[in-house]
């Protein structure tokens with residue numbers, strides 16, 4: 001599941017191969033392929049992660065936005081290397097002199113002009129991303145408080161509040177902060193909000209550091225019925241914002 005840290009991790013690898021390179025882009029999506037024959041040979045100006053989005057900046061001012069959702073993945077192959085996935089699952093292929101970079105099964109592949117993307121109600125206007133240098137805690141709190149009657153477990157999944165949080169992160173951030181997911185945003189004290197910010201920044205960084213290793217920072221995700229690591233109470237689970245969430249009814253007030 002591609003939450004923010006994984007997107008940033010992938011972006012680092014992609015950047016190493018694509019940044020500043022002339023590439024041939026093959027869209028394996030019919031609509032994009034027909035509309036953009038001129039983009040087939042282009043220069044990659046930047047590859048950035050923003051929340052759960054990959055944004056690949058092309059020299060003609062377009063941004064290729066890719067979102068993996070639950071199923072997508074990236075592969076980097078050396079030229080001539082055999083692929084470990086069928087070509088029919090590929091959505092976009094980037095060819096450099098030395099590599100083929102392929103995104104497979106990504107449900108979202110869109111081409112925007114930069115200004116169009118920034119103003120796009122669905123894909124633009126993201127909240128601050130804890131792994132970017134432009135992260136602003138002020139903006140995070142402001143956007144959180146714009147909707148005070150909302151439950152905190154739901155607000156954290158809203159990418160306009162904070163970009164990059166997915167189901168695992170929201171569950172673990174709320175557990176560490178000792179905040180019950182069903183609490184209304186308006187009920188949080190300043191101290192609780194500070195704790196929320198602290199654990200958000202910390203867990204994003206921990207995941208980044210432990211990428212590909214055992215994630216020992218995950219304490220209660222998918223541990224329903226098991227004892228809480230802090231107090232021994234059974235971890236409960238329930239549906240919130242369309243996702244399964246987990247909580248300790250004793251530790252999370």
Ligand SMILES: [Zn+2]
Pocket residue numbers: 228229230231232233248249250251252
């Ligand atoms: Zn507990």
